[in-house]
Amino acid sequence: MSKMYRGKEIFKPLNTGWIDERVACVREWVANIFFYRKGDSVIMIDAGYNYDRLEEKMGWLGLDPKAIKHILITHQDTDHVGAVEADSLGLLAARQNIKLDYGILGSSDLDQASKLTAKLQTELFLPLIYPFVRSGSCKIYNLDFPEVIKVRNELLPAGEREENVPCDLNDTAWFERIDASGGAVFFAAGVFYYFLKEQVRSLVCKMADAFPGGVLVFDAANKKAVKLMLKTWIKDAQIKDVGAYFAVADAYFAVADAKAGLSPWDERLSVSSRGYMLGYNDLTDPSVSGFFRFLSRVGDNSMNMQIVKLKFGK
Numbered sequence: 001m002s003k004m005y006r007g008k009e010i011f012k013p014l015n016t017g018w019i020d021e022r023v024a025c026v027r028e029w030v031a032n033i034f035f036y037r038k039g040d041s042v043i044m045i046d047a048g049y050n051y052d053r054l055e056e057k058m059g060w061l062g063l064d065p066k067a068i069k070h071i072l073i074t075h076q077d078t079d080h081v082g083a084v085e086a087d088s089l090g091l092l093a094a095r096q097n098i099k100l101d102y103g104i105l106g107s108s109d110l111d112q113a114s115k116l117t118a119k120l121q122t123e124l125f126l127p128l129i130y131p132f133v134r135s136g137s138c139k140i141y142n143l144d145f146p147e148v149i150k151v152r153n154e155l156l157p158a159g160e161r162e163e164n165v166p167c168d169l170n171d172t173a174w175f176e177r178i179d180a181s182g183g184a185v186f187f188a189a190g191v192f193y194y195f196l197k198e199q200v201r202s203l204v205c206k207m208a209d210a211f212p213g214g215v216l217v218f219d220a221a222n223k224k225a226v227k228l229m230l231k232t233w234i235k236d237a238q239i240k241d242v243g244a245y246f247a248v249a250d251a252y253f254a255v256a257d258a259k260a261g262l263s264p265w266d267e268r269l270s271v272s273s274r275g276y277m278l279g280y281n282d283l284t285d286p287s288v289s290g291f292f293r294f295l296s297r298v299g300d301n302s303m304n305m306q307i308v309k310l311k312f313g314k
């Protein structure tokens with residue numbers, strides 16, 4: 001999940017139980033699967049990730065999985081459709097007689113947070129990920145140090161076809177864990193601000209060798225912004241020898257125009273990028289505060305904050 005949602009409690013799942021005499025829900029981590037019962041019929045609303053305790057928890061509620069003849073899918077986030085995807089192995093996959101209905105209740109979970117976050121999710125993550133995910137074989141990999149992945153696994157367990165990969169991105173040993181045969185999307189979120197330009201270039205070229213057809217997505221900013229970030233981190237880390245640190249500041253990875261700056265690295269790269277905020281949001285939307293508009297412009301325009309997508313040609 002992007003940094004901007006951290007601590008915002010956008011997911012507020014209900015515990016497993018009956019809400020009123022007709023409506024019940026099962027809690028699956030941070031997701032809910034709802035049931036509407038009328039007489040002998042039960043309609044299931046959304047299907048969850050592919051939850052191995054679904055049958056057991058339905059049992060707590062006195063609901064028989066065999067009674068489900070319809071599932072209403074409100075939208076196609078993985079925590080709502082995982083259990084009905086073609087290659088799911090769970091309870092629902094075995095029940096071929098269930099009819100699926102597709103709702104238009106929302107484009108994503110984040111609709112519940114705000115219009116802005118919904119737009120970000122709908123226009124950034126879904127178009128980026130779904131063409132691969134729908135193909136039924138593509139994997140999604142989140143890359144970070146082992147200690148960060150450990151926490152991530154506790155707070156945000158990996159979803160269907162998603163894997164949180166513990167790694168040091170300066171060492172390609174983690175490549176061996178990856179099966180990119182069905183396509184792969186790699187996320188390095190907020191990571192490359194810590195890297196020297198040469199380290200990012202070397203990683204990108206090695207990934208282009210190892211994962212033809214794969215995609216690497218990361219955020220980046222221009223030199224001015226990266227220097228500002230470095231300053232903050234140096235202060236936070238109480239580093240005294242600031243001069244020595246800044247002597248190498250220009251070597252840190254920063255880019256103003258991703259296509260122009262990164263394409264020459266390797267001819268197999270196809271590079272695209274969009275503004276971190278303005279690229280995904282309509283600032284004329286009334287839900288956007290003046291302060292946020294100002295911050296977005298500063299971030300995207302004067303710091304070139306952006307989401308970069310690198311596709312590795314075959």
Ligand SMILES: C[S@@+](CC[C@H](N)C(=O)[O-])C[C@H]1O[C@@H](n2cnc3c(N)ncnc32)[C@H](O)[C@@H]1O
Nearest residue numbers: 143144145148167168169170188189190191194
């Ligand atoms: C601003 S945080 C982004 C957090 C995290 N990626 C997420 O999705 O929530 C920067 C991250 O870069 C990671 N990082 C820095 N150097 C790294 C390296 N050599 N290999 C892997 N991850 C690294 C840090 O562990 C840190 O979690």
